[in-house]
Structures are given as C-alpha cells and as structure tokens.
Amino acid sequence: MSLLFRYVLRENAKVLGWIFGVLLLLCFLIDFFERWDDLLEHEVSTSLGLYYMACRLPQYVVYIIPVSMLLSGFITLGLMGRRNELIALKASGAGGLLIVRPMLITAAFLCVLSFFWAEALVPEANREAARIWQMEVKKTSQRSIMTGSEVWLRSPSPQGMTLYRIGFLQLSQTPLPGQGKDSEMVLNEVSVLRLDKDFRLLERVDAREMSWDGQQWSFLDGIQWSSMSSDQQGPRVERFEKKSLSLPERPEDFQWVKQEVESMGFFQLAQYVERARREGFDATSQLTDLHFKVASALFSLVTALFTIPLAMRIPPRAGGLALGVILSMGIGFLYYLVLALGLALGHSGALPPFLGAWGANLIFGSLGLWWMLHMRQ
Template sequence: MRIISRYVIRHFLPTFTLALVTFVGLYLIIDFFEKVDNMLEKHVSTLQIALYFLYKTPFIVTQGIPMAVLLGTLISLGILKRNRELIAFETAGVNPASYIMPIVSTALLLSLVHFGVGETLSRAMNQRAQRLWQQEVMQNQASVSYSHENVWYHGNGVIYQIRLYDRSNQTMQKVSLFYTDSQFKLTQRLDAKRFRWDKNRWIAEDGLILRFEGTKTTQEWFQQRELNLRETPRDFERLETIPEELGWLDLYKYSRKIRLEGYNSTPYEVELHMRMAFPLTTFVLALLGITIALRQGMHGGITLSVGIAMIVAFLYLTLLQLGSGMATAGILPPWIGVWAANVIFASLTGYLWMTKN
C-alpha cells in the first residue's frame, strides 16, 4: 500500500471506529432503558439481561456500519481538506484516486463484511435474543415464530385446514382433512380435535371421519387413529416461516418455491432484496460522503460533517422504509421498492461528482 493510502486510512479508521462505537453504545443505552423495567418486573437475572443485550450487539453493529462509514468519510476527508493536505497532494501531481480509493476499497470490504455477518453471526444471535425475551420476559407466551393460525395447506391428495399449528411441540389443533380424487371430487373428510407428531407419523385424536360414496355418506367416530400422510412437520413449518430466520440462499429457494405454488411470496422477496441492498448502502454512502467532502469549502468542520451525515442518513432511511413498505403492500415490485434508495443516492453521487469544480 502506498504511503498516501496508508495516511488516509489512518485518518479514516479511527473516525469510523469511534462513530460505530458511539452508535452501538447509544442504541444499547436506549434499548436498555426501554426494556429493563419489563425485565425487572419478571425478575430476569442480571446474567440473562447481559446476555440479551450481548446477543443483540452484532445486529446493532451491522445497522451502524453505513452511518459510521459516512461519518468517517466526511470527517477524515474534511479534516484533510481543511488542513490543505488534499491541495498539497494535487499540487504535487498526486492522482485523486490515491486518496479516494483507500476509502472506497475499505467501504466495499465493509459491505461484504456487513452481508457476511448479517447472514451468520447477527442472524443467529438475534434469534437467541428473541428467544430469551420470549422465554424470560413474555413467560413462554407463543410468538408468531412458533405458532400459526388458520392454515390452509394443499398436500398430496389432501387439503388441510388447521385452526392452530404449534411448531414448538409439533401439534395441530382443530384439524380438518379433505381427501379428493383425481377429478378433485371430495371422497372423504376427517375432523379431529388434535393432531400430534409421534414416531414419524401423525396421530389424530378425538375425531370423526365422513366417507362419501356416490349419494351415500358414512361416518366413523374415533378416539385415536394413526394416519398415513406424506406431509411432515417440516412441510407445515414453512407456512409460518419468518423471513429473518432464513439464510439468504434458503430464503431465495423458499420464496421461489412458494411463488411457484401460488402463495404470496412478496414479504420474502422484499426481505431477500433487503439483505443485499442494505449492506451495499455502506459502499453507496461512502461514495456520497467522498463527493460531499470534496465539495465542501475549507471551513467545513466536524460539526458540519455530523449534521450532513444525520440528514443524509435520515433521508436514506426514509426512502428505504417508504420503498420497502410500498413493495410489501404490492404497490411496487420488490426489487424496485427496495433498491430505489440506493439507485437515487448513487445517482445523486454521480451528479454531484460531475458538477464538482
């Protein structure tokens, strides 16, 4: 690495690190005071409280990286310009790429780190935090990730209507099965108070079977019956899958599969694009920060840089939330809604760079 590149990085990294630590610290403090009363009310131990916020830290770090990169870029280049060091570089015939590319390369690397950490450590730890919150604070109250109501599922030759599916203990409540022939004519109906998964098969409890043979209908009551069904708990879990629980590749396969099966895949497609668009924000905001810093006058200080960063971050998050919300509502295609913020800010960066004196 050339001397100038190392010099710029030595200015950028400390500022970036300080901004990231500040963001994470403020986030944790605010989150702590919002939730500590609920935790103390449920007599959650100090260790469990500490673990909860420790589990959330990787997620908070990934959320703070784009803002920290923007601040680090604005402040570090702003200081170099205010001290006339950038002018000295240009006077000496140094190519601007020599002091721009180190920040661009670092931002691109951080975007990849953001994506990687978000797909592994952050997601896993955040799930632990949510599970701890449910178990210790909500006192094991069922959450959406463990149960699902009013499920309709088209299986192999049978249609399921399930009043409540509980993934945690692999049971169904108030189940109706509709058996059809090759012409989709109803041949049999089974109603049961409860289904449970036991030794690789479904056991129906307290139910009634209705068989339709022409104009004749027969019925049979039962207390317990083993069922020969191809569907397993894994098939029903996917109906209640929360997008955040899946890795990117699994989410891609899952969204494609349910779209082909005729289910609404929009929330999953929005999350899929968000997984890629948000990490790339780090790179886009770094480019924008470089352009803004080089356009500032000699008197642009740290306060001005922080103010600009806050405004840019607010506008970006507003556009991102608006676009993703419109995509989730079906107003915009998922890829347009999610990527709109990055495209707009990248275009703004290009315009500012082209009009720079």
C-alpha cells in the same frame, strides 16, 4: 501499497472505529435503559440480562455500519482539510479519486462484511433474543419454531393443544373493506391439528388457505378429518371448498409467524420465496425483503459514493467539519425516507419488488457515482 494509500486508510479507520464504537455504545445504553424496568420487575439475573443484550447487538451492528461510514467520510476529509493536507496533496498532483480510493475500498469491504454478518449471526441472534425475552423475562412458553421454510405454532389450552403448520405467510395487497389490518394476513398451505390432554389426535384440517373474515377463520380448498363422526361410527373425512371454523387464536396470535419469516436469512428466505412461487402463492412482500437483504448490504458503498465528493467540496475552515456532520445527518435522513417509501411500495405491489428494494440505492448511488467521476482533480 503507496504511502498515501496507507495514510488515508489509517486515518479513516481510526475515525470509523471511534464512530462505530460510540454509536454501538449509545444503542446498547438506550436499549438497556428502555428495558431496565422489565428486567428488574421480572428479577432477571445480571448474567442473563447481559446475555440478552449481547444477542441484540448483532442487529445493531448492521444498522450502525453504514451510518459510521457516512460520518467517517465527512469527518476524515474534514480533519485532513483543516490540517491543509488536502491542499498539499492536490498541489503535489494527487487527484481526488486517488485520495479517496482507500475510503471507497473500505466501504466495499464493509458491504461484504455486513452481508455475511447479517446472514451468519443476525437471524439466530434475533431468535435467541426473542426466546429469552418471551420465556425468561415474560415467563411465557415458546410458541413457534422454524423448520426449513415452514413455521410451526403451538397453542395450549385446558382441553389439550392445537398445532398449526404454516407453509407460507401472505400479506394481502388489498385488504377486505371494513375488516382492518387483520384481514391483510393470509396463511397458505396450513395444517391445524387438535390434540387432547393425552396428545391423541382429535381433528386435523389441511387447507390451501386460511384467512380471518372478521369473526372466525375461513379455510379454502381443504380436507377435514375428525376422529369421531356425529353418529359415533368412527373417523370422518370431509373435503371442502370453503369452510369456517371457530378457533381460539386471533390474527394477532400469528404475529409469531410473521416474526419467524422476517428473521430468515437470505438463503432461507430465497428458498421460502422459490417454494411459494412454485406452488402459485403471492410472495411479493417476501420477494421485496429478499432483494432488500442484498441492497441493504451495499448501504456503506452508496453513502460513501454520495458523501465523499460532497466532503471534498466543503471548505475546511469556517465550520466545515460541523457542516459536514450536519449534512451527513441530513443525507442519511433523506436516504432513509426514499428507502422506506420504496419498501412500502414494493411490499404493496405498487412497484416491482426489485425497484422497491433497490430504488434508494439506484438513485443515490447513480448520483454519487456521477459526482465521484466528475470530481475535480
């Protein structure tokens, strides 16, 4: 490891560490003060409040890492340019790629770290934060639980309890006319179990599909079992192609299911998508999210490829450092717009899931790689 490599690596690490720490602290403070009134109103203890905030930090780390890399590239090279170090290095024969190589290696390392961090810590931390907020702060009972790639939802009532087992969540690409966003949610491989106060099974419905028709739930291709038939002769079993049932839950009550699916890690979501496709269900939205989990881990490297060559071209004097910060914010905003557009098109099916998730990386990464390879020596 050369002296130049160690020096640039150390300088970039110092700037990166400061930026990461400041952004993480800002996220913590903003989130804390946004929720301060709720925490005080529900008399949450200090230790529980801090534990809740700590559970939210892993998700912020994933968001902050690429932004920190974006800013650190401009600032590190800007400071080196202000101290005339870039001029001295180039005069001594050091090429641009040799100078920025430590920063690219740092960005690649952060990509690997970000992926495994998001896979190992973020899903469980998000679930724990949601559990604390609902059960400890809002004082509501936990209604959903993830088992493998299935979600169970519990709905208590004065008459007993209703349990829902949802195999797959499907977001329709073409909502039914006049039915609004509620009609977009379709639940597949559903079982509905109605229990009395003594937890005795009164009724069970198993269906391939469950959707909201605007007034009640519509079930397709299923079987209904009732503990007592209308003539009191014992249990009744009925097979149906389509059947409407009145249930106390409305589509918004199943947002818990959507949250559980969205909190899956990469490998759990891959299992979910594979099972959905194997059984013939549309998993376009979830497949887009699956590709995005890998694409998002590469944000640090993509931003580094795009911003480092630009930073090497900014004059060190005449406000070059401030200009670099402004440009980095502008690039980050443009990158986010392209990314959000691609994800929306991927979720809707207008673009293939791979292109929807990877579009921003392919555009900015290709431009950055071309720019990096043609960087003046």
